[in-house]
Amino acid sequence: MQTSVKSPSLPAPPVLAANTSRTKISLAVGALGLIALAVYANSFSAPFVFDDLPAIRDNPTIRDLASGLFPPSASGSPVSGRPLPNFSFALNYVVSGTDVWSYHATNLAIHLLAALTLFGLVRHTLRTPQLRDHFEAAALPLAWFIALLWLVHPLATDAVTYTVQRTESLMALWFCVTLYAFARSVETDGVRRWRVIAWVACALGMACKEVMVSAPLIVLFYDRTFVSGTFGEAWRRRTGFYSALAATWLLLGGLVWSTAGRGGTAGFATEISVTAYASTQFVAILHYLALAIWPRSLVLDYGTDVVSDVAIIAPCALVVLTFVVATIFACRRAPAVGFLGAAFFAWLAPSSSIVPIATQTMAEHRMYLPLAAVITAVVLGGYRWLGRSSYFVFSLMAAILALLTVQRNSDYRSNEAIWRDTVAKRPQNARAQCSLADTLFVADRIEEALPFYAEAIRLKPDYAEARLNLGCALLARERAAEALPELEAALRLQPTWAKTQHNFGNALMRLDRATEALAHFSAAARLGPEDATTQCDWGNALMRTGDTAGALARYEEAIRRKPTFAMAHNNLANVLAETGRLTEAIAHYETALRLEPNYAEGHNNLANALAQSERFSEAIQHFEIALRLRPDYPAAHENLGKVYLALGDAAAAQQHFSAAHRSGRTP
Secondary structure: OOOOOOOOOOOHHHHHHHHHHHHHHHHHHHHHHHHHHHHHHHHOOOOOOOOHHHHHHOOHHHOOHHHHOOOOOOOOOOOOOOHHHHHHHHHHHHHHOOOOHHHHHHHHHHHHHHHHHHHHHHHHHOOOOOOHHHHHHHHHHHHHHHHHHHHHOHHHHHHHOOHHHHHHHHHHHHHHHHHHHHHHHOOOOOHHHHHHHHHHHHHHHHOOOHHHHHHHHHHHHHHHHHHHOOHHHHHHHOHHHHHHHHHHHHHHHHHHHHOHHHHHOEOOOOOOOHHHHHHHHHHHHHHHHHHHHOOOOOOOOOOOOOOOOHHHHHHHHHHHHHHHHHHHHHHHHOHHHHHHHHHHHHHHOOOOOOOOEOOOOOOHHHHHHHHHHHHHHHHHHHHHHHHHHHHHHHHHHHHHHHHHHHHHHHOOOOHHHHHHHHHHHOOOOHHHHHHHHHHHHHOOOHHHHHHHHHHHHHHOOOOHHHHHHHHHHHHHOOOHHHHHHHHHHHHHHOOOOHHHHHHHHHHHHHOOOHHHHHHHHHHHHHHOOOOHHHHHHHHHHHHHOOOHHHHHHHHHHHHHHOOOOHHHHHHHHHHHHHOOOHHHHHHHHHHHHHHOOOOHHHHHHHHHHHHHOOOHHHHHHHHHHHHHHOOOOHHHHHHHHHHHHHOOOHHHHHHHHHHHHHOOOOO
16 A cells, blocks of 8 residues: 655744744843843932932922823923823832932833834844845844944933933834834734834824924835835825824924923023024034044033034034935935934934024933934944954944943942033033032032032123022021122022022021011012922011011911921921910920921920920920030020029039030020
């Protein structure tokens, strides 16, 4: 009997190849994840710095998830009009409050996901008919090296380690997802699903940052370059899809409108002219490109200066315009090269063209997404020149860049470190000088801070914030006479700042000019109605002028606005004690001490009230606590001496009177 032999199934080799390919991709993805964690491990403890403070630490809208979707508007905050980053900060707040680790972990995850999406996008693009002859065989390693170099490049740290610039990296992630989803949608399977993903990603990107405005155009450009061949054919094939992408501009337009020109810090109504800003951008773009090649002098804050020297601007403009013309030419003769050039300029255009951004005329985070285009051009060009030998070069480049990134992250180890680094690299930046001084002031190193405030004012005499903070520093050193002219100058420059009015009032109080101070405390309360400290200090001025009833009302208002304000409870108790309402006074003194147990003045005041109520043993206990906290506290020694004298213990009384005398007070 004849038997038949079944031939082997033909689909087996492709399945094996597919499994091998998936394994390689999994290994590539895992390697990128491990490298990212290794390179950014030293960034997780970096403190909030600069714009992190208003956008995260002092941002009330991230305190719960419901309000997280409604960021502060028209305030100039980095999260104004950017609900998705703001909501992500609210999620971080749920996880770790203001502890920085979860914010940095999220930023790194976003950066890694963006790099992985770029990896997928490049790999698919290199296998398109336009490029497959040159790159298909090496599509996976080339895409991996592009993603790797972008992942470890130190120029990206401004969008990753600098926490608030999540607005940039999150937008970049959704931009990459939009392009990747479109690239997948032109394959035969899952067209509708991938186009929906592209549209959703585009809308989410619009809710992150204004740079996303170019996304529908870049997708159309990608289609023309790698799929359809012409803009007309791309539009004809996918009219509905591009109309849907364009509709996301309505979302962006509404968000931009809600910020009122980002609180007056961006747009054509700022103090920086269109011409001055645009001229500066020629210099900025070349500087960014130089940093992409050799990122050694990275700077947190470039300040608000513009470049006005024609001898500097003209050659930079010539080079940049040459690149623009070359990009236009390449779009016809070498479409893939033209696409990279067009994407580079489109990604930079919203922040580096003619629309002034007054708060920062240059910023490294703006190069985050354009850097991907530069790296792609370098890697593909290197491969065409060196072939597989280029892998060694790319590996060496990645190692060097990774080490530089670790080093750059160490600059963020403290506020003082990052601002000293900035001042060293940009000594003419008045804001950096002031920020370093502020950091030293907060650390109670006021004498060290004073020269930096002075330098900031020398560089920018009309710098209201520097004059205000210098005045506050001098007040903290009990140098009210020197503080007054600085605060007066700040008041002249910014009369609508509540803090300026408040501190000018404080200076007048220190100089025994309480009557004059009243008007400034009143103005501060009007400009900053929720500030309990202003109410309390206003009450102090009213007490000084003899208006007890007015002071009582201000202290009560301070407590209403901040029930945990120990000093307000203490000062209210002082008024109550002075008017004979000892029981109420004692209750407020006790509240103040529950809130602040080491408040020596509070213990002394409570002891006085207890002594007046003839509760001498309790009074002695609180006087002794006050003296334990402040052994050279003359008022407490004197008051305790009076209690001992009233109890007939003349020796103990004399001991404390002598201590009061030694401390500078004569009973």
